[in-house]
Amino acid sequence: MDVVEDLKPVVTGLEKPFVIGLDLGGTNSVFGIVDQRGQVLATNSIKTQNYKTVDDFVDAGVEALKPIVAKVGGISQIRAMGIGAPNGNFYRGTIEFAPNLAWGHDGVVPLADMFSKKLNIPVGLTNDANAAAVGEMQYGVARGMKDFIMITLGTGVGSGIVINGQMVYGSDGFAGELGHVTMVRGKDGRSCGCGRTGCLEAYCSATGVARSAREFLKESDEPSLLRDMKPEKITSLDVSIAAGRGDKLAKRVYEFTGEMLGKACADFAAFSSPEAFIFFGGLTKAGDLLMEPIIRSYKENALEIFKDKPKFLVSSLDDAAAAVLGASAIGWEL
Amino acid sequence: MDVVEDLKPVVTGLEKPFVIGLDLGGTNSVFGIVDQRGQVLATNSIKTQNYKTVDDFVDAGVEALKPIVAKVGGISQIRAMGIGAPNGNFYRGTIEFAPNLAWGHDGVVPLADMFSKKLNIPVGLTNDANAAAVGEMQYGVARGMKDFIMITLGTGVGSGIVINGQMVYGSDGFAGELGHVTMVRGKDGRSCGCGRTGCLEAYCSATGVARSAREFLKESDEPSLLRDMKPEKITSLDVSIAAGRGDKLAKRVYEFTGEMLGKACADFAAFSSPEAFIFFGGLTKAGDLLMEPIIRSYKENALEIFKDKPKFLVSSLDDAAAAVLGASAIGWEL
Numbered sequence: 001m002d003v004v005e006d007l008k009p010v011v012t013g014l015e016k017p018f019v020i021g022l023d024l025g026g027t028n029s030v031f032g033i034v035d036q037r038g039q040v041l042a043t044n045s046i047k048t049q050n051y052k053t054v055d056d057f058v059d060a061g062v063e064a065l066k067p068i069v070a071k072v073g074g075i076s077q078i079r080a081m082g083i084g085a086p087n088g089n090f091y092r093g094t095i096e097f098a099p100n101l102a103w104g105h106d107g108v109v110p111l112a113d114m115f116s117k118k119l120n121i122p123v124g125l126t127n128d129a130n131a132a133a134v135g136e137m138q139y140g141v142a143r144g145m146k147d148f149i150m151i152t153l154g155t156g157v158g159s160g161i162v163i164n165g166q167m168v169y170g171s172d173g174f175a176g177e178l179g180h181v182t183m184v185r186g187k188d189g190r191s192c193g194c195g196r197t198g199c200l201e202a203y204c205s206a207t208g209v210a211r212s213a214r215e216f217l218k219e220s221d222e223p224s225l226l227r228d229m230k231p232e233k234i235t236s237l238d239v240s241i242a243a244g245r246g247d248k249l250a251k252r253v254y255e256f257t258g259e260m261l262g263k264a265c266a267d268f269a270a271f272s273s274p275e276a277f278i279f280f281g282g283l284t285k286a287g288d289l290l291m292e293p294i295i296r297s298y299k300e301n302a303l304e305i306f307k308d309k310p311k312f313l314v315s316s317l318d319d320a321a322a323a324v325l326g327a328s329a330i331g332w333e334l
Numbered sequence: 335m336d337v338v339e340d341l342k343p344v345v346t347g348l349e350k351p352f353v354i355g356l357d358l359g360g361t362n363s364v365f366g367i368v369d370q371r372g373q374v375l376a377t378n379s380i381k382t383q384n385y386k387t388v389d390d391f392v393d394a395g396v397e398a399l400k401p402i403v404a405k406v407g408g409i410s411q412i413r414a415m416g417i418g419a420p421n422g423n424f425y426r427g428t429i430e431f432a433p434n435l436a437w438g439h440d441g442v443v444p445l446a447d448m449f450s451k452k453l454n455i456p457v458g459l460t461n462d463a464n465a466a467a468v469g470e471m472q473y474g475v476a477r478g479m480k481d482f483i484m485i486t487l488g489t490g491v492g493s494g495i496v497i498n499g500q501m502v503y504g505s506d507g508f509a510g511e512l513g514h515v516t517m518v519r520g521k522d523g524r525s526c527g528c529g530r531t532g533c534l535e536a537y538c539s540a541t542g543v544a545r546s547a548r549e550f551l552k553e554s555d556e557p558s559l560l561r562d563m564k565p566e567k568i569t570s571l572d573v574s575i576a577a578g579r580g581d582k583l584a585k586r587v588y589e590f591t592g593e594m595l596g597k598a599c600a601d602f603a604a605f606s607s608p609e610a611f612i613f614f615g616g617l618t619k620a621g622d623l624l625m626e627p628i629i630r631s632y633k634e635n636a637l638e639i640f641k642d643k644p645k646f647l648v649s650s651l652d653d654a655a656a657a658v659l660g661a662s663a664i665g666w667e668l
Contacts, residue, residue, distance in 0.1 A: 147505040161605065164500055170607025171481040172643055177604040180637045182597065185518075194637055263516065270511040271495065271605050273504025303514045303528055309506055 016079035018072050020065065020121075021328025023128070024048065024085040024111075026100035029057075031065055032324035033072050036332070038139030040321045042068035054103040058114045065119070080122040081115060082330025084131030084323060089173035090330075093125045124330040128152070128323065130167055130176060132280050132315070133160025134333060135326030141278060141316040148276045149268055150315075151178065151261070153283035156193070157201040157208075163272050167333075178268065179205070183260055203260045206282055209236035212253045224249035240286045254289040261290075262297025269298075269306040280315035280322070287314075350413035352406050354399065354455075355662025357462070358382065358419040358445075360434035363391075365399055366658035367406050370666070372473030374655045376402035388437040392448045399453070414456040415449060416664025418465030418657060423507035424664075427459045458664040462486070462657065464501055464510060466614050466649070467494025468667060469660030475612060475650040482610045483602055484649075485512065485595070487617035490527070491535040491542075497606050501667075512602065513539070517594055537594045540616055543570040546587045558583035574620045588623040595624075596631025603632075603640040614649040614656070621648075 018041070023030045025048060032043040044064045051057035069075055087098040093112025098104040116123040126134075133150035136142040142150075146165040152158040157179030161168040168175045179201035180194055189198025190211070202208050214231045217224060225242040226234055226249065242250035265277050277298075283290060295312050317325055352375070357364045359382060366377040378398045385391035403409055421432040427446025432438040450457040460468075467484035470476040476484075480499040486492040491513030495502040502509045513535035514528055523532025524545070536542055548565045551558065559576040560568055560583065576584035599611050611632075617624060629646050651659055 147509075163497055163502055163504075166498055168497055168606055170497075171609035172607050172639075174639050175481075175605065175607035177607075177637055177640075180604050181601040182635065183519075185597070196635070196637070263519070267515040267601070268605070270514050271509065271602070272502055273506050273509035273511075275505035301516065301530070303511055303530070305506075305508055306511075 016077055018078050019328045019331030020069075020078055020081035020119075021324040021326070021331065022061070022081065022083040022085075022115075023131075023323035023327050024083055024095075025323075026086070029061065030324050031061065031068065032321070032328060033068050033078070034325060034328035034331075038135075038317075038325055040324060042071045043324065044068050049102055052102060054109050054111065054114065057103060058111070058118060061115065062118050075119065075121065078119075078121055080124065080331035080334045081119065082131065082134075082327045082332075082334075083111060083115070083123065083125040084128040084327035084330070085111065085125060086127065088125045088127040088130075090124065090126040090130065090167070090169045091173040093123065095125070122331075122334040124334045126167070126169075126173075126330055127158070127176075128326070129158030130160040130169075131326035131330055132158075132317075132322065133162055133278075133326075134167060134329040135317060135322065136278055136280070136315060137162060137165075138329035138332055139317065139325055141313050142276065145275050147272060147274045148278055149178070149265075149272065149274045150278045150280060151265075152281045153204060153206070153279060154281040155206055157205045161272065162274075178264070181264060181267065183264060200260065200264050204257050204264075204283075206236040209239055209253060209257055209283065210234050212256055213239045213250065216249050216253055216256075220249075222249050226250060236283060240283075240289070243286065243289050251289065254286055255293045257283070258290050258293025259297040262294045262299075263301045265294065265298045265310075265312075266301035266303070266306075269302055269310060273306060274310055276311040276313050278313045278315055280317075284314045350411055352412050353662045353665030354403075354412055354415040354453075355658040355660070355665065356395070356415065356417040356419075356449075357465075357657035357661050358417055358429075359657075360420070363395065364658050365395065365402065366655070366662060367402050367412070368659060368662035368665075372469075372651075372659055374658060376405045377658065378402050383436055386436060388443050388445065388448065391437055392445070392452060395449065396452045409453065409455065412453075412455055414458065414665035414668045415453065416465065416468075416661045416666075416668075417445060417449070417457065417459040418462040418661035418664070419445065419459060420461065422459045422461040422464075424458065424460040424464065424501070424503045425507040427457065429459070456665075456668040458668045460501070460503075460664055461492070461510075462660070463492030464494040464503075465660035465664055466492075466651075466656065467496055467612075467660075468501060468663040469651060469656065470612055470614070470649055471496060471499075472663035472666055473651065473659055475647050476610065479609050481606060481608045482612055483512070483599075483606065483608045484612045484614060485599075487538060487540070487613060487615040489540055491539045495606065496608075512598070515598060515601065517598060534594065534598050538591050538598075538617075540570040543573055543587060543591055543617065544568050546590055547573045547584065550583050550587055550590075554583075556583050560584060570617060574617075574623070577620065577623050585623065588620055589627045591617070592624050592627025593631040596628045596633075597635045599628065599632045599644075599646075600635035600637070600640075603636050603644060607640060608644055610645040610647050612647045612649055614651075618648045 159178035493512035518532035
């Protein structure tokens with residue numbers, strides 16, 4: 001167990017001053033106690049895959065919470081709990097057919113209700129990208145914004161959309177799957193994990209970037225630092241490092257990725273005309289290598305009235321804490 | 335002047351029971367008095383282009399309103415006024431750089447304020463597609479729906495997006511330009527009136543349908559009723575009539591149009607997961623010729639979780655009254 005307590009909590013008035021955030025991943029489940037300013041006061045974690053049933057998982061979670069809840073004065077100080085989880089449905093508080101969870105892959109798990117009954121506090125649940133967007137609005141660069149689109153660039157491409165100051169969950173709780181808009185139509189589109197072809201995710205996720213690098217290497221004899229590696233071992237991090245060293249082919253991979261994202265954002269602007277696009281996740285570490293072509297391509301492709309309006313920002317939330325912060329932010333919305 | 339008064343108004347309680355709707359088009363400006371059930375109790379119209387300045391236009395509008403307002407008991411019975419206008423900005427109540435308006439093409443016209451000052455009632459203004467969506471929610475097939483997308487298929491392709499029961503205006507008041515998402519990327523994309531290429535509007539508007547017909551005629555020697563016409567004279571109505579008579583080429587034009595719309599809707603579902611897509615405008619008169627390929631293509635292209643969810647509906651509002659009804663509905667939202 002890893003309990004952090006180096007920060008002074010912010011207590012405002014008589015309201016319960018803290019929320020619990022649970023970042024539920026395929027490998028680890030991280031619990032954190034968070035105050036209104038987004039300080040993570042204490043964390044603890046369990047191994048998601050160690051539990052065969054959801055009952056065992058919830059019991060272990062409640063045990064893991066006890067010491068960190070005690071640190072902030074007990075459950076009476078906790079206003080609510082927010083969970084960010086794969087395939088999370090906000091309306092129903094459920095995880096639905098999540099392929100990477102031993103106890104969640106073949107059904108609908110009412111996880112929010114289960115924690116709520118054990119802890120006697122309100123519990124909300126949504127997917128990780130939506131949680132990241134709410135976190136950004138509560139604690140990050142989106143504070144004060146009413147219309148923005150968060151795009152998470154990790155193993156996949158996720159999104160959280162905020163319109164009129166509200167998360168967009170859609171009619172079924174599953175809105176905001178912008179990783180699966182079709183960017184390349186027809187037979188040339190790359191196959192995507194969703195079973196379709198040409199999705200944004202197939203090009204602009206970490207795996208999409210590695211795939212672009214392999215394609216670019218195959219298409220020419222251009223020298224590249226990446227040729228020293230086995231093609232199947234290349235990761236987006238390798239591409240980023242090579243590009244940072246001036247490798248032209250690696251740079252072109254980021255150009256290509258950014259151009260695709262810029263085109264996608266041009267379409268998204270036609271939908272909700274956001275004040276900002278906010279990028280989050282591993283790929284953003286490439287910095288201007290990625291952001292510069294995104295912005296250039298957006299301006300080349302956007303409708304005239306939207307061209308110079310949106311900001312293009314990178315999440316300001318600390319990477320290690322961001323997922324827990326995002327999840328916790330759902331707690332303030334309940 | 336054309337005053338209609340054959341309907342019995344619905345009066346509920348002590349509230350002001352009526353709103354004014356103004357459908358402001360490039361040629362005609364139609365005013366209507368509407369009750370809460372969407373009955374148009376009286377209408378009157380003026381020629382938009384007869385007025386050189388916006389002051390003259392507003393003065394003429396106020397004059398045209400006098401007799402129809404008198405018919406329903408005077409201005410004390412009117413709660414508000416809603417205006418549907420090209421390039422309308424809801425946040426600012428302005429018409430901005432509208433190319434088809436003699437007094438509105440080169441600047442920002444504060445039309446809502448101008449009418450509000452003359453009439454002493456609240457006045458709201460938005461673009462025609464947004465007005466159609468609010469009208470559908472107030473009086474039509476979208477009653478009770480909180481998440482839907484209205485797609486207007488006229489000379490252009492417009493859209494009005496409703497999320498969480500609210501119109502989506504975006505950060506600048508211009509959200510919902512779904513006619514200008516890019517459907518065909520690269521050099522093969524058709525040129526669009528917006529100056530870009532490959533937009534949905536270039537394929538699925540009335541002019542887009544006529545253009546498809548001309549392309550299809552040129553690409554083959556296939557017999558078609560449309561070969562009896564001069565290519566440049568062909569309209570979407572001609573294509574619809576030919577298709578209705580079993581003309582194969584004309585049918586393929588509607589197939590092609592519907593398929594493109596279905597693909598676009600698949601992307602829109604990934605954005606806001608609406609309960610329904612509602613189609614409005616001249617092209618919808620083609621009925622199943624258009625709707626059947628839209629639905630089929632949507633199912634072929636949508637992400638698995640969205641495949642069987644949305645309804646595909648055609649607007650239930652009477653064509654002649656729809657634009658005034660849509661505009662009037664803005665009045666109830668103020």
